[in-house]
Amino acid sequence: MEEYGYDLEKTYFDVPRLKIITHNAYLTAGVGYPFHPHRDTWYCAPQSQVNWWLPVYEFESESAMAFHPRYWNEPVHNSSSNFNYYEYNSTGRKNAAQYIKSDTRNQPRPQDIIEIDPxxxxxxxxGGAILFSGAQMHSTVPNTSGRTRFSIDFRTIHLDDVLAQRGAPNLDAAPTGTALRDFMRATDFSRLPEEVVALYEDMPPLEGDVIFQPPAALIAS
Ligand SMILES: [Fe+2]
Structure with a gap:
């Protein structure tokens, strides 16, 4: 982040995660879930979130991510209003490794047909990185490259954007809860003050986990 000119005192990031997309749909659920077209803002990301995506090995367009930029200005009907971040943390996300054949987790989806092309x-x-707005419509390309694709992703926010409630325009995201408590300051891993999170708290957490806690078995493995 420093190399990219980010001010580490004001940059907060969430825990980097390794993603695996197997060739030819060998594993398409849980931790190998190929994401349908979505905006991260449907999943309670703040509108100013920047997504970072880094390849672990060489990859090609047959195992890449796809962006659908026409939807930057165009709203899409979607099911994000049924999505609550705290519920997702305590159920679907925690159990991701249990989904092997199918993935029945409640995830926000487009309810209109998305035009995938162009x-x-x-x-x-x-060693490079792809940075994009969390409000950008993006998806995982079905991997036909013949090789499993390994990537690392994480997200950043800048404190001043969060305080000023700046960010990409919200065209169509209506989930409840906020992912802001996942973010840690780059210098000392401290969390955002609760009064800052409160600016985004449309609904206080009733039940579920406010921060994603990986199950002990996942930490150990
Ligand atoms: Fe995403």
């Missing part, structure tokens, strides 16, 4: 696939070298 779409944009970015390919970068190992």
């Amino acid at each position: 779409h944009l696939r970015l390919v970068c070298e190992v």
